[in-house]
Amino acid sequence: MKTPGEPGFAFPEWAYKPESSPGSRQIQLWHFILELLRKEEYHEVIAWQGDYGEFVIKDPDEVARLWGARKCKPQMNYDKLSRALRYYYNKRILHKTKGKRFTYKFNFNKLVLVNYPFIDMGSGRVPQSAPPIPSGGSHFRFPPSTPSEVLSPSEELRSPGVFSGVARRMARGSVSDCSDGTSTNSELEETVGGGDERGLGPDRSFRGLLPPRMTHESLFRMYGAASHLARPTPRVHSEPLSPFPVSPLPGPGGHLGPALSPALSMTPTSHLPYTPSPSMSSPMLGSHFSFNAEDMKRYLQAHNQSVYNYHLSPRAFLHYPNILIPQPHRAAPPPAHDKPPAHHLLHAPPMHLSHSLAGSLGAGPLGAGPLGAGLEDGPHGQQHPSPFKFKLQPPPLGRKQRDGGSAVAAASSSSSAHSQSSSSGGSGMLSDSASAMATPKIKVEPISDNESEEVEVTDISEEDEQMNHHGNEEEEDDEGDEEEDDDEDVFKTPATPPLSAGIQPFPLMSLKSEPGPGSAPISPGGTLCIPLKLRFKRRWSEDQKMEADGEREEAEDKKVRSAAQEDGEAARGGAGVAESLGVAPPTQRRSSSELQRATAQLSLENSGC
């Protein structure tokens, strides 16, 4: 098992390999696409459109030409390029937006989140349409931290600074290789600008980031800009929208920021077993972020949404806990609208987060489920905390699969539901159970293909959400997404189902309901907050355990579930809060010191709440 924290932590390799993958000759098509998308110059040729990472190739021939130039393939044409794009379907890097000509959509799960969190899809300048966040409706941009930002995911991730460098490389390098490419190159380069490569760590660093290990610093670096954002930073391009990039947490939140994106990345990769959260937390905790709660929340929301939107794995959500958004109340759902706007990211209603969190909390270890649901809200506003199911994504399906997939998807969804219901009776339980379920199953390995498991998880959540939401986010996309999901396959983990039932839309509810108290060192202050923390701890601990012991996981899950159920009951009773939870099983106990610390901090902070 790899833990996120571990160096070996695995993300799909392709995630790291941006330009540098050998086979790719330094630049991969999708990177190239992103590059073009972020450049205003190419907006006429290719531009973001619609939601989430959806983009349209306005001038296929030109895009092909540019790509060919970069790759020194004069013969390149759209037919060929499109073939390459189609291969991404399987990798889930992209999918075709059905019904829209020349329109594709990035699966940020894997890509963006992982790789490009910082990237601003629409370059900062050009808001083009940054890939809008689905739920939010608004488009979010990736935060371009800087011009350089772009980059290849891998490097980017690795080192914050790096990514800029990478971008450069991409720009330059990619194009530069060929004389032909020059045109492209030049442009790209311009955007890229800089030259600082910080070539920091290689992929590994990236990996490291995710996990607890990720150093805050690194994160900050990565998000540096973002961090700034939080504060009045200059850079922030408008990114407010972009979930990841920017906000991540600005300065104080740096942790978050990093965490988030990393988390995302992690999730996407899915590699992270639940650990992420813990890991995240630990770091975060250590640094304790000082962030504005609101901003954080918003950010988180956005993040969650994005995650959700992008089909990130539920795990991504886990991170949120760290974030901690004390706010229980979820207000209205930050509709897409809200989020969309630049500020929104920051401002975005925490709802989702809290809400999601709550759900997750209540749900169980996996925040994901709830989170996902929460994320989704965007459009609707609240969404139900639909239980998301974890699906393990199987390798991308080809069309064939898709075909079958539609049916399958339905089935899966249904099945997932079943599993959930069956598995956990309780609402909250689901998440937990799911998480538990998931965890064990989940492999941390990097896998692209293997992703199935890891990614799957993420996807699953997505699917679940989608399933639940269905039209919400992507209408058009939905199909695609669903397909993807379907394709991905889903393993459903039992968790989700209950959530819907159990999970309460309102974060508060969930919070209260959640058990927590017993276990964790709760801080006096906000009981609610504390519970959450506890919850997180539990989750984390659980995750960890799970990772550690697959078997135990189940047991724990059960316990948790029971606890959750209890919690729910308690909540109902009114008392709530965790006490009932005291049950919090061993997992809590186990919760790593980090977690505890984190929770403690959180609690403290929250108490303020």
Next chain:
DNA sequence: TGCGGAACAC
């Protein structure tokens, strides 16, 4: 217009 298999190059 889009998909995906297959062979092949790097």
Next chain:
DNA sequence: GTGTTCCGCA
């Protein structure tokens, strides 16, 4: 492993 090229199919 990634992408290119070619091709047949819908």
